[in-house]
Amino acid sequence: MTSSVGELFGSRALEYDRYAKIQHMVASDLAEMITERCSFFHGDRVLDLGCGTGDLTACLMQRYGDLVFFGCDASEDMLKTARSKIPEINPLRADFNSRNFLHGSKFDLVMSSFALQWSSNPAELAGYLAGSLNSGGFLALAVPVEGSLAELKESFAELGYSGFINDFPPENFCSEILERSFSMFHTECRSYSLVYPSCRDILRSITKIGAAGRFSSVINSDRNASQIDEKNSSDNNAESLKLTAGIVRGLSHVYEKYSVSGGGYRITYRILFITAGTRQ
Secondary structure (H helix, E strand, O other): OOHHHHHHHHOOOOOHHHHOHHHHHHHHHHHHHHHHHOOOOOOOEEEEEOOOOOHHHHHHHOOOOOOEEEEEEOOHHHHHHHHHHOOOOEEEEOOOOOOOOOOOOOEEEEEEEOOHHHOOOHHHHHHHHHOOEEEEEEEEEEEEOOOOOHHHHHHHHHHOOOOOOOOOOOOOOOHHHHHHHEEEEEEEEEEEEEEEOOHHHHHHHHHOOOOOOOOOHHHHOOOOOOOOOHHHHHOOOOOOOOOOHHHHHHHHHHHHHHEOOOOOEEEEEEEEEEEEEEOO
């Protein structure tokens, strides 16, 4: 996670938990998988990578209160929010895209939910994390992969805009790392579908957690804004795109095909779960 991404998430730290519905669902499911597939001893060290407000740590701490938890995040505001919820968590401010950001520290479990998609090289990071485990340690990851936000991605593409939705890692992004570094591992992909009252509400849910730096404030406002910027309509470079009221209106129109019976609009996440144990 780059410092700029960390700043975006940090700016939403106080309201993150209110809007992070899918993140909470996935953290809860990952904590359950860790409980089923991993074993620990009193005082084992657990690193929550990209911990945000500490949701995953909170889920696992309910099951293992005798472990020592470390929360690593690039955002100081996220770490402060996590500590306000979980006083026991040990904060570690670091950018996991920086070389050797753990400085040789070792852990008995490295876990991460909804963070590795922000890595500049997810497979390389997974390899680094494998090397940061004690003998007999475990790695547990939940990562949105290709297929996530497909409805939004396709709708933007239909309008001629392809830069608003980030690409997600492929499902096999760290298969070689797992095969080389672990004596046992389990992978599973699950699809999650959420329903929102409108397309605008879907976009708002993304902006409110800080995950959409290129979405303008028009999403969180009902005032009329300018029509589609003509420059943007011919230049879909991700860094130059700004989401205008005109684009939102067009997007809401093409998004009608994702309405569901009973009312509302669907958005889908495809989540890869990984649990792996090191060789002893």
